[in-house]
Amino acid sequence: AQTVTQSQPEMSVQEAETVTLSCTYDTSESDYYLFWYKQPPSRQMILVIRQEAYKQQNATENRFSVNFQKAAKSFSLKISDSQLGDAAMYFCAYRSGEFGNEKLTFGTGTRLTIIP
Amino acid sequence: DAGVIQSPRHEVTEMGQEVTLRCKPISGHDYLFWYRQTMMRGLELLIYFNNNVPIDDSGMPEDRFSAKMPNASFSTLKIQPSEPRDSAVYFCASTLRPGPYEQYFGPGTRLTVT
Numbered sequence: 553a554q555t556v557t558q559s560q561p562e563m564s565v566q567e568a569e570t571v572t573l574s575c576t577y578d579t580s581e582s583d584y585y586l587f588w589y590k591q592p593p594s595r596q597m598i599l600v601i602r603q604e605a606y607k608q609q610n611a612t613e614n615r616f617s618v619n620f621q622k623a624a625k626s627f628s629l630k631i632s633d634s635q636l637g638d639a640a641m642y643f644c645a646y647r648s649g650e651f652g653n654e655k656l657t658f659g660t661g662t663r664l665t666i667i668p
Numbered sequence: 669d670a671g672v673i674q675s676p677r678h679e680v681t682e683m684g685q686e687v688t689l690r691c692k693p694i695s696g697h698d699y700l701f702w703y704r705q706t707m708m709r710g711l712e713l714l715i716y717f718n719n720n721v722p723i724d725d726s727g728m729p730e731d732r733f734s735a736k737m738p739n740a741s742f743s744t745l746k747i748q749p750s751e752p753r754d755s756a757v758y759f760c761a762s763t764l765r766p767g768p769y770e771q772y773f774g775p776g777t778r779l780t781v782t
Contacts, residue, residue, distance in 0.1 A: 654724075
């Protein structure tokens with residue numbers, strides 16, 4: 553079974569600075585998808601960014617980018633120019649590339665605090 | 669589109685009572701998921717449907733839990749009888765197709781069993 557590990561329960565960053573959240577996963581599959589979801593205090597789960605394992609290029613979405621290291625099974629999220637609205641729980645998630653297996657496996661989350 | 673709709677947003681009930689949580693997925697989405705979030709266990713998938721058919725219910729904790737999807741626009745998660753350890757936030761999510769596509773989450777139902 554796949555597992556997702558987020559080793560940083562809490563992180564904090566000064567507003568406008570850059571922060572990196574870590575995520576590692578364990579799988580024997582070669583085809584899979586990785587996601588970062590954000591959960592603000594409203595508890596709504598919002599997709600931040602996604603990465604297909606077959607793509608070598610790291611995904612980027614505006615201020616959010618990932619460092620995907622397939623061999624190391626690492627998938628970190630970098631947030632540039634941090635803003636107060638970025639304060640939230642961030643969850644890393646894994647989905648198998650196997651057709652018909654749609655299960656999302658989540659990590660335990662990292663609580664990000666933005667310091668004004 | 670209104671997004672995934674869940675009701676109620678909050679539910680407080682006494683141990684032993686039946687609880688029914690409801691979900692309306694985004695129109696046209698073929699997949700529907702039920703998740704549970706607790707401090708102890710984090711976010712875990714309970715069950716998911718494809719075209720109204722349950723595909724994987726291995727995450728359903730025990731026989732007290734049941735889920736149905738009678739049509740493409742409605743699903744229920746029922747707990748009978750409820751226990752205090754069922755207290756959690758229950759999320760419903762839907763997606764159009766498999767693979768890298770985003771699962772859209774509803775706002776969740778916070779269930780408290782006293």
